[in-house]
Amino acid sequence: GAGVSQSPSNKVTEKGKDVELRCDPISGHTALYWYRQRLGQGLEFLIYFQGNSAPDKSGLPSDRFSAERTGESVSTLTIQRTQQEDSAVYLCASSFAGGSLETQYFGPGTRLLVL
Amino acid sequence: RKEVEQDPGPFNVPEGATVAFNCTYSNSASQSFFWYRQDCRKEPKLLMSVYSSGNEDGRFTAQLNRASQYISLLIRDSKLSDSATYLCVVNETSGTYKYIFGTGTRLKVLA
Numbered sequence: 001g002a003g004v005s006q007s008p009s010n011k012v013t014e015k016g017k018d019v020e021l022r023c024d025p026i027s028g029h030t031a032l033y034w035y036r037q038r039l040g041q042g043l044e045f046l047i048y049f050q051g052n053s054a055p056d057k058s059g060l061p062s063d064r065f066s067a068e069r070t071g072e073s074v075s076t077l078t079i080q081r082t083q084q085e086d087s088a089v090y091l092c093a094s095s096f097a098g099g100s101l102e103t104q105y106f107g108p109g110t111r112l113l114v115l
Numbered sequence: 116r117k118e119v120e121q122d123p124g125p126f127n128v129p130e131g132a133t134v135a136f137n138c139t140y141s142n143s144a145s146q147s148f149f150w151y152r153q154d155c156r157k158e159p160k161l162l163m164s165v166y167s168s169g170n171e172d173g174r175f176t177a178q179l180n181r182a183s184q185y186i187s188l189l190i191r192d193s194k195l196s197d198s199a200t201y202l203c204v205v206n207e208t209s210g211t212y213k214y215i216f217g218t219g220t221r222l223k224v225l226a
Contacts, residue, residue, distance in 0.1 A: 035216070042219055099212065104214065
């Protein structure tokens with residue numbers, strides 16, 4: 001079946017502009033994660049959605065970052081007033097129910113470059 | 116101290132060699148452990164979960180040492196296709212399921 005998809009695959013924007021990144025999880029997966037990976041660095045947890053529970057936003061680096069998820073489907077990550085340090089690959093992952101033993105399936109990521 | 120620490124490498128090994136990576140974690144209450152593989156400019160993919168009793172999948176063996184708070188990955192008979200970055204992942208269950216990723220260990224298998 002279809003995997004996790006993300007769009008756009010690449011985004012170049014100017015400092016100060018807002019960007020919106022989209023993630024389509026695997027159908028039936030209730031858990032969805034957003035991560036940021038800077039060049040040569042590890043994955044940095046941003047936010048976690050599980051079903052209709054309140055999301056875990058503890059990883060969002062500033063109030064310029066926000067994310068929404070409609071039910072158990074599409075999620076969007078919005079970065080307002082982008083800064084150059086926001087340049088990174090933004091990875092989305094989903095898992096069946098968010099359990100601690102589950103595999104996370106990653107999308108191909110959105111490469112964001114802020115000029 | 117970082118929550119999950121890995122030697123970044125790179126580990127350059129000849130084909131056929133055996134190579135081992137360690138990863139240490141700081142939270143003794145961590146529940147589950149994984150090794151993911153990430154190829155250059157690609158997304159991470161699960162290599163294997165790590166069970167308390169240790170587990171093996173073909174040429175790959177994973178071990179967990181809770182007392183010393185580390186996990187290991189052993190690759191036997193290295194192939195050129197094993198060249199990648201290996202990410203150690205720890206699940207810290209603190210109300211919600213948050214996965215902490217290490218920065219990865221880079222492996223390059225040489226012909």
